[in-house]
Amino acid sequence: MEKVDEIIARYNGDRSALISILQDIQAEYNWLPREVLTEVAKKMGLSLTELCGTVTFYRSFRLKPRGKHLITVCMGTACHVRGAPRVLEELEKKLKTSAGATTPDRLFTLETVRCLGACALGPIVVLGDEYHGQMTKAKVDALLSEVRQSERGASQ
Numbered sequence: 778m779e780k781v782d783e784i785i786a787r788y789n790g791d792r793s794a795l796i797s798i799l800q801d802i803q804a805e806y807n808w809l810p811r812e813v814l815t816e817v818a819k820k821m822g823l824s825l826t827e828l829c830g831t832v833t834f835y836r837s838f839r840l841k842p843r844g845k846h847l848i849t850v851c852m853g854t855a856c857h858v859r860g861a862p863r864v865l866e867e868l869e870k871k872l873k874t875s876a877g878a879t880t881p882d883r884l885f886t887l888e889t890v891r892c893l894g895a896c897a898l899g900p901i902v903v904l905g906d907e908y909h910g911q912m913t914k915a916k917v918d919a920l921l922s923e924v925r926q927s928e929r930g931a932s933q
C-alpha cells in the first residue's frame with residue numbers, strides 16, 4: 778500500500794482531488810482493487826460506500842482487473858458479417874479466456890465493442906490504441922506473437 782500512500786500524499790489527502798487520486802492509483806494498478814479502495818477510504822476519512830459511489834459513477838474506473846494489453850474486437854454489424862465472430866473465437870482460444878475477461882497472467886484483457894466507426898476496415902481488432910483492420914484468424918497469431926515478443930524483450 779506504499780504506492781497508495783504516496784499518491785494520496787501527492788495531493789495532501791485533499792478530498793477535492795479524489796478523482797485525480799483514483800486516476801493515479803488506477804494508472805498504477807491498472808484497476809481499483811477492493812483492498813486499495815478500503816485503504817483510500819480509511820486514509821481520506823471516507824466511508825467505503827461513499828467512495829464506491831464515486832467510483833461506480835465514472836465509467837473510466839475499473840473494478841475488475843485489466844490486463845496490460847487491451848484487445849478489443851469490433852462486433853458491430855459490418856465487422857460481424859466480415860468474420861469478426863471467427864476472429865473473436867480465435868482470440869478466445871489462443872488466450873484461453875473469453876470476451877470480457879482477463880488472462881490469469883494479467884497480460885491481456887479481451888473485450889468487444891459495437892462499431893468503432895471504421896466499418897470499411899472490418900473486421901477490426903484494436904490492440905491498445907492501434908487499429909488492425911481486415912483481421913483474420915490467421916492474423917491473430919501474428920498479433921499475439923508480436924506482443925509476447927515485445928514483452929520478452931522488455932523483461933530481458
Ligand code: FES
Nearest residue numbers: 851853856893895
Ligand atoms: S462495425 Fe466494426 S467498425 Fe463499424
